[in-house]
Amino acid sequence: MSTDPGKQKLKRHHHTVPRLLLRRFADGKRIMRVPLDGSGPKPIGIGDATVRSHFYSMQDKTGQRDDTIENLLADLEDQTARVITKIVAEHVWPLSIADRAVLGEWVAAQYARIPAVRQANNEIADQLLKMAIAIGGKPEARRRMEAQSDGPVSDEEVDAAWAELSDFSSYYVELPVNDHLITMGQAMATAYKMVMARSWKLCRFERKTLLLPDHPVTLLRDEEEPEWRGVGLANAAAIMVPIDRRAAIIMTASGGRDGMFPASTAVAKELNRRFAWNSRIELFHHPDDNPLAGIELPPVRSVEAEFSQTAGNFLQAEGYTGTAYWG
Secondary structure (H helix, E strand, O other), X not given: OOOOOOOOOOOOEEEOOOHHHHXXXXXXXXXXXXXXXXXXXXXXXXXXXXXXXXXXXXXXXXXXXXXXXXXXXXXHHHHHHHHHHHHHOOOOOOOOHHHHHHHHHHHHHHHHOOHHHHHHHHHHHHHHHHHHHHHHHHHHHHHHHHHHHOOOOOHHHHHHHHHHHOOHHHOOOOOOHHHHXXXXXXXXXXXXXXXXXXXXXXXXXXXXXXXXXXXXXXXXXXXXXXXXXXXXXXXXXXXXXXXXXXXEEEEEEXXXXXXXXXXXXXXXXXXXXXXXXXXXXXXXXXXXXXXOOXXXXXXXXXXXXXXXXXXXXXOOOOOOOOOOOOO
């Protein structure tokens, strides 16, 4: 952290679910946290919910941190808070073009900024590097070692390096935080276009209440899509986002007009079920509410990316020759 007295103190604690959303599910200061590990619900202060240290801090070459991204997200949240107040308290719907753009940008940001995206990128980077190691074998390890040492290396040195590199379970590759933040910005731009192209429906409840997942932007799979294709913003049948304990926005196919989505007990339960299953480690609700009644909670989700073949399938010390174990 800089010691320059002219600079503001860095924000260390970053919310991965923005405060503006947490406040709408809280009783003023507290929100009910429901861990997915079975440890039981517990009220906590909204200042302590979904906090990660320096999660959005850029770093320069010396390791100095920068709050630029966190400040940009905070500015966007301030604008979005005013738009959500119009929707919930003033019953403004559909939104003006300007307000719709603000909320669309915020939804895009919330989709791109979540820890799951960062974890998935790390898992992919880890697997790609290990795949390159597995395919290259000792010959590639030797080539790289000699390039770094500017000279020949012994067989013993190569064997030792290969033993360490090929023990894939002993290490895990993570991308630099700056790479994640650059990717986040790119993903936000793409997500914004997809979100804005859809028709938005507001679902407002009078009696029933909603829960808040730790990853709020929830996608509904199109049943006509094959399962192997996965689901993303482009091919989701709907995008569902809770904006208040009694309101959610459901983004359906493109081309239609914005309007209202019929609210009912069944719709509230279905939204809560899907919100719950979009959570990774925890979910939240207002201390006075019971939106989880009759809903089975998912287990903690510890893996984001799935691979049909992993680096271990191609691991050959002499280098990959085209024959791999496909079990």
